[in-house]
Amino acid sequence: MTTPRVERPGLYYPKLPATWWLRRPNYVRFMIREVTSVFIAAFLVVLLCQIRQVGQGPEAYAAVMARLASPGWVLFHVVALAFAIYHSITWFNLTGVVQVVRIGDRQLPPALIAGGAFAAWGVVSLVILLFFLRG
Amino acid sequence: MPDETITLEVTRYRPGHDREPRSQSFTVPYRKDWVVLDALNYIKDRIDGTLSYRWSCRMGVCGSCGMMVNGVPKLTCAAFLRDFQPGPVRVEPLANFPVVRDLVISLDDFMEKLLRVKPWIIRQTEKPVAEGEHRQTPAQLEVFKQFSMCINCMLCYAACPVYAMHPGFIGPAAAALAYRYNLDSRDEGYRFREPVLNDSVGVWECTFIGECSVVCPKGVDPAAAIQRSKVAGAQDWAKSMLMPWRGRS
Numbered sequence: 294m295t296t297p298r299v300e301r302p303g304l305y306y307p308k309l310p311a312t313w314w315l316r317r318p319n320y321v322r323f324m325i326r327e328v329t330s331v332f333i334a335a336f337l338v339v340l341l342c343q344i345r346q347v348g349q350g351p352e353a354y355a356a357v358m359a360r361l362a363s364p365g366w367v368l369f370h371v372v373a374l375a376f377a378i379y380h381s382i383t384w385f386n387l388t389g390v391v392q393v394v395r396i397g398d399r400q401l402p403p404a405l406i407a408g409g410a411f412a413a414w415g416v417v418s419l420v421i422l423l424f425f426l427r428g
Numbered sequence: 429m430p431d432e433t434i435t436l437e438v439t440r441y442r443p444g445h446d447r448e449p450r451s452q453s454f455t456v457p458y459r460k461d462w463v464v465l466d467a468l469n470y471i472k473d474r475i476d477g478t479l480s481y482r483w484s485c486r487m488g489v490c491g492s493c494g495m496m497v498n499g500v501p502k503l504t505c506a507a508f509l510r511d512f513q514p515g516p517v518r519v520e521p522l523a524n525f526p527v528v529r530d531l532v533i534s535l536d537d538f539m540e541k542l543l544r545v546k547p548w549i550i551r552q553t554e555k556p557v558a559e560g561e562h563r564q565t566p567a568q569l570e571v572f573k574q575f576s577m578c579i580n581c582m583l584c585y586a587a588c589p590v591y592a593m594h595p596g597f598i599g600p601a602a603a604a605l606a607y608r609y610n611l612d613s614r615d616e617g618y619r620f621r622e623p624v625l626n627d628s629v630g631v632w633e634c635t636f637i638g639e640c641s642v643v644c645p646k647g648v649d650p651a652a653a654i655q656r657s658k659v660a661g662a663q664d665w666a667k668s669m670l671m672p673w674r675g676r677s
Contacts, residue, residue: 298595303443304526304534309592316499320589323637387636391655398567 326383329376336373385410432458434509435516436467438479441527449527453516464504464512464519465493468531481531488645491581495531496520501583501643522586524595538582541598544624545606550617562614575608575653577646584640584650596629600640600650603631607653610660626661634658 300306314320339361346357360366388410389403433455441449454475456467465483472479483493486505493504498518509517525533549562584600591597606621625631631654641651667674 298537301526301534304528305441305443305446305449306526307523309524309589313589313592317587317639319637319639319642323635327635387655390649390652391659393656398570 322383326380329380332373332376333380336370336377339369381414385414434458434467434513436464436471437516437518438468438471438531439520439527440479440530441521443529449521451518458509458513460510462509464495464497464502464507464509464517467509467517468504468519479531480529489579491579494522494581494583494586496523496586501586503581503583503645506645522582524586524588524592525582533582535582537595538580538585538599538601541602542580542605545598545602545609545621546617547602547605547609549609549612549615550620551614552616564613568613571613572608572611575604575611575648578605578608578648578650579646581645583643583645584648587639587643589637589639590633590635594629594633597633598624598630600634600654601648603634603657604648604650604653607657610657622661622664625657626665631655631657631661 314324343354343357343361346354361370386407389405389407392406394401394406434457436454436456437451438454439449440446440452454467454471456470456475459466465486468479468481468483472481481493481495481504483505484490485492488503488506491503494501495504496502496519497504497507498512499520501522504519509515519531521527521531521533525535525537528534551562555562578601580601582601584604585591588597588600591599603625606625609615610618610621634651634654636651636655638651641649644650
């Protein structure tokens, strides 16, 4: 937070309305990206609860899993997954802008850096998927 | 079609008279090759000489004629009326800045921030003029050239909600120019700019909305400059933690 500016007499200081984020598509996309964090945080809280139940025995864990199978919780997880994917895609899209990689005098194109990040994400996701399918 | 017209809804504000700005409609001739600035000049010359606004070069170089056109920050010398047909075209002062009068905003805050980042080449020791210029290869120039195209038009500040909410924020153009000089092979002033970029109102205020880069008429991409300055600042901090005997670069 910054200290409020000192307003000089005679000048008109515009006020930012609460609906500022509806003015431009980029602002809306930004706000969606921010809101996704809430769902990801909520998902992590649920995951921590699950881990806690594992420590309390198979019955307690089974009871939690049964509760999570209800339509409301399934819907929550579908929304959380969609938001996590949206957040990840927007994040990886920015890597090419943020990270400059130079080879000699040449700078790697941003699309290549973002593409590398997407490829790494895909490989890691595949490894995790294979791990669980085998288990 | 010489009789064709287009309406401009122009913000008026008279200091000392008006409590807040109001909108005034003007109907001007429509010409295919006219820009919004031409329409404003027509109003000032033929309809209302009291209309106040800034402009100078009329060719996208001086950065004086930035205004909000239909809610988007634009250089009015590069905003063609034909792109806003049939109108009306809403012309307002640049957003997020205090308004002095009509379409004129106060530059004071931006000028102070610009000076704070020392946007000039700093040398630890100046060499005599007789020794010639500081030479640079085309590759060294290419590293910062994009960020040197800034014309200080402040459209990026008008597009930045972070600046609107926290006016202390150093802002896109000043941060981009600091980054430009930090990248310059002739410059040795990183240690002066680094504290400005990494303090509480520096680049870390930016939430990477990215609209500053969208509205930039020169393709400077200040959002990229800010994020890269964050990376440089974080690396610098990590190095100072791991190797405290070396100090900050």
